[in-house]
Amino acid sequence: MIEIEKNKILLFASEKNWVEGDSLMQLKKTSELTGMKLSCGMPDIHPGKGGPVGASFICELIYPHLIGNDAGCGAGLFKTSLRSGRLKTEKWIKKLKGLENTPERDLDEWMTENNVESSDHDKALGTIGGGNHFAELNKVNEIFDQKIFEEAGLDLKYLNLLVHSGSRGYGEVLYRSHTSKSGASPLVPDSDDAINYIEKQNKVLKWAKSNRKLIAERFMDRLNGDSQLITDSNHNSIVSIKQSEKNYWLHRKGAVPADDGLVMVLGSRGTLSYLVKPTNDCEKSAWSIAHGAGRKWNRGNCRGRLEKKWGVKDLERTDIGSTVICRNKDLLYEEAPQAYKNIDMVINDMINDGLIELVASFKPLITYKTRKK
DNA sequence: ATGTAC
Numbered sequence: 001m002i003e004i005e006k007n008k009i010l011l012f013a014s015e016k017n018w019v020e021g022d023s024l025m026q027l028k029k030t031s032e033l034t035g036m037k038l039s040c041g042m043p044d045i046h047p048g049k050g051g052p053v054g055a056s057f058i059c060e061l062i063y064p065h066l067i068g069n070d071a072g073c074g075a076g077l078f079k080t081s082l083r084s085g086r087l088k089t090e091k092w093i094k095k096l097k098g099l100e101n102t103p104e105r106d107l108d109e110w111m112t113e114n115n116v117e118s119s120d121h122d123k124a125l126g127t128i129g130g131g132n133h134f135a136e137l138n139k140v141n142e143i144f145d146q147k148i149f150e151e152a153g154l155d156l157k158y159l160n161l162l163v164h165s166g167s168r169g170y171g172e173v174l175y176r177s178h179t180s181k182s183g184a185s186p187l188v189p190d191s192d193d194a195i196n197y198i199e200k201q202n203k204v205l206k207w208a209k210s211n212r213k214l215i216a217e218r219f220m221d222r223l224n225g226d227s228q229l230i231t232d233s234n235h236n237s238i239v240s241i242k243q244s245e246k247n248y249w250l251h252r253k254g255a256v257p258a259d260d261g262l263v264m265v266l267g268s269r270g271t272l273s274y275l276v277k278p279t280n281d282c283e284k285s286a287w288s289i290a291h292g293a294g295r296k297w298n299r300g301n302c303r304g305r306l307e308k309k310w311g312v313k314d315l316e317r318t319d320i321g322s323t324v325i326c327r328n329k330d331l332l333y334e335e336a337p338q339a340y341k342n343i344d345m346v347i348n349d350m351i352n353d354g355l356i357e358l359v360a361s362f363k364p365l366i367t368y369k370t371r372k373k
Numbered sequence: 374a375t376g377t378a379c
Binding site (some may be wrong): 131 | 376
């Protein structure tokens, strides 16, 4: 951990972890906002639109623009009924299609069964979305803590599904409800607007979690199997916390709660992802840990940097042997493993700072993004 | 990131 400003700005990264300068400038700028008590950069910090991605903030006020338009975005890990000893990868790839479309099943029934409140965004429920979102079938690669692994409900003999998605248009509407008239200005806690915003946000967070569950079910419908939730954590949210009898608002942007069970730290599609157990020492990082490898290149650079050396066919197959389903060519390049930092650096930094213990690692087999051009 | 924008 590097103390950029004593008790005010902390960076949970080692000296050898390359961190883009712009993201540190953003971290500093954010720390100067009115009411900001503590700003923490995670080891996967990189520049974002309203502030850095991969950061947690403890603040007296509420700043929606720091969270952005995808509140509730997160990752869910599901155990599937597919045996890991019987891979039918080619057959599965053929069967996986249409996940970007409105669900074919009876949504009303599903929403009732799963306690999802109806909203203007029902049609998007169960769809993956764009950007870095995906649904990925994976295989346990290594178990570091057998006891926690088993207690979590995982089993080496079965494949798992990792779903990274968010709140789709619902979060966008929430974001705009504040920023269209108030921009980057804060909400004052206990004001009607603040209460209303947080209430709406909490609905959005629930919706996004349900979205991941339905994506998992739709994915497994196509492979004639089922899925069982192991752990789900969002990485874009604002929650209230109490510290020495005072109320604060904990903002997490591309950072995962460290006080709510096991967490999947996402690699790129060409590397392992890690299931970790946050430690009680995470108080020092505002009860937050990194959400993934973190971008190395911004989206606009990727195709230009990679196209000469790697074609579509190359990128559809990763070094780790997994297959990527992504018919959108720009997106295929934007989300190439090369565009991300090394997940092992992020994991090692967190271990060395005492933030996490490893439970298991997972190797991707099929990463579904979109069949639409 | 987004039922994507002048």
